[in-house]
Amino acid sequence: MLLSDEQVSLAEAARDWLAERTDLAAARADGAALAALYSADDVRAAAELGLTSLLRPAEGGTFADLAVVVEELGRAGSPLPLGQAALVARLLDQIGIGAAVSDAVADGSALAVPAAAEPDDAAIGGVPGADGTLTLAGRAAIVVGGLGAAWLLVSAAIGDDRALALVPASSAARTARTTLDLSRDIAAVDLHGVTVPAGDWTRVGADVADTLDQALALIHTLDAVGAAGRLLDMTVGYVKEREQFGRPIGSFQAVKHHAATMAVDIEASRLCGHDAARALDGGDLLSAGTAVAVAGSVAGEGTSRAASTALQLHGGMGFTWEHDLHLFLRRIKVDELVRGTTRQHRERLFATAG
């Protein structure tokens, strides 16, 4: 269950690359335009590193590998929705539609992200036409990466059946959302009246539909783990340097205990996140669903608590707009609340027990 040497190298490569590319100052700029967050060139470079094709069956990609990368995206505070894009490429390969889009995602010439209703919202509906088309109705209230993406993989319901439909993002009505998160592109996507040609959509079994839901939830959990890890490093660094009462504040025991609690929360969250990734690779839907909910429950609480403690330990300095701290605190709270809240994960764990 330890990371392999290859995974450690992958993490290091992703970390170095992201550290160079990520401009947190852009996130802080008022009304930052998406264009300021990342460029087409960033996407191409990520693809060259293999980060968008990590999950493609033909590449032998695994969720365990993706987990390592998504954690680094969170640690960097990166705007790039690479986990989501890698997931779309995998699903397209798996269900046999949109081969060209899957290739485009893998080579970095386009981004694609999933668009699905939040767990508590009404599902996006699909009505099949006699000509083989699918007409969509409904909206995805929160689509991470929705503005920058060229394609959306829509998760729709046809009665009790589930379907995935690939639509050009420009065919949907997209609105930039104003959210707690300043470091990512988050859109509302309205799909009313979008008609998907035959061949660009297909009904899918629970295996595919559940994998999509679970993987999306897990991407947010792992992102939060990475972001919280960054906050721990920032906090440990700060409390070693900052002096009050003639000594580093990190020598005060109240501060030490806060930091230790952060470290334990993050370690437990990380282990649960990686365990869920391995469970997704294992292919058993039920145990993957449980493992994802475990990770969501432990990390939802643990990473948010760690973020709050990080702010406390930075004092007034951490309270400033100029400090990076709040970018991660905000991002972690968003990760906790989208694609399944801590509350929903716990309800699932109760309801599926016994």
Place this chain on the structure above:
Amino acid sequence: MSVDWGSGTELGELRARVRAFVAGHAPGRAARAGVRSPENAAELAELRHWIAALFEAGYYGADWPLEFGGAAGHDPRRDVVVAEEIARARAPMHLGGNGLAASALIRFGSDEQKARLLPAIRSCDDLWCQLFSEPGAGSDLAGMRTRAVPDGDGYVVTGQKVWTTNGHWANRGYLLARTDPDMPKHKGITAFAIDMDTPGIDVRPLRELTGTSDFNEVFFDGARIPATAVIGTPGQGWIVANASLAEERNGVSAAVVDLQLAWEDLYALAQKIEIEGRPAVEQADVRQRFGALRAEIRACALLGQSSFARWRAGRERVIDAPAGKLWFSELNLRLHEFAVDLLGARGILTEGDLDAVDGGRWQDAYLYARAYTIAGGSSEIMRNLIAERALGLPR
């Protein structure tokens, strides 16, 4: 929730064998929560018999040196399987401090000590207690003041130990005492293997808050012990003690099984309880607590498995053991607080009351739960360790 090394594999088969063995041999009585002492001589005899059977079957002591009954090419994962299966059957796991004493003797004992003392641990004829803590030295163990003064071909021990679990039953003691008061405090300590019937040792049972008698005060008043009692070398006691404490690594995997069983039992109990005229399991807050605990128990298992895997790979980190201990002990406390609260007014009834739920088991475990956050390095000490040694914060 245990480590699944797969059925059909060697370890999977071992698990099936151990399960059958435990079912056939373990004492019939359910073990109380925690590390407890036998309540009477009959119970102690039963316990000796059971632990001896585990040694005889090769399930215990397989990691010992070959000449003392260990197995060639022993795979430490087997120990995890054994510990998990014993926990699953709610059978007792330890005979006093025998495991701790054995690991100290194996790593630091002389050939003479090993030959004299290990066979009686294997046969369970001996019962050991751990004589470390003192009234003035708990968390700051190295501040101990019990003296062992060199005298002729031995030592004379004077001082007091406390919280000595099983002291009233033990015939052997694993003692730490100060042999050189002029050395810095960690360096002047020596470890000893002593006979508890040595004249000058007085054991006085203490009653715990649970109402049971598990630990003791032990007074030393000029007790004379031979030089051959020294484990390792004089002044090496701190190293001996820390190494033997670190050996207790299967604890977390067994503890996880305990937590899981407690969760399952509580879940079954909750199906029968009503709160405000509605089944407890229909109340959102109850469902949330159960869901959260289920996740936290899984996290506990993963913390244990990952530190075990790291240890085997030679990649153990400072944070691993204290993080597992903290997580387990605080989770165990939360779970049992929840259990008692969930029972509502009936939650007050304890063992002996006709209406006590499950014979008062939840109340006993709730009262006992703080033992884990205090003993073996308190939660605060674990956090100090993580902050200073893992995160590098200044002392």
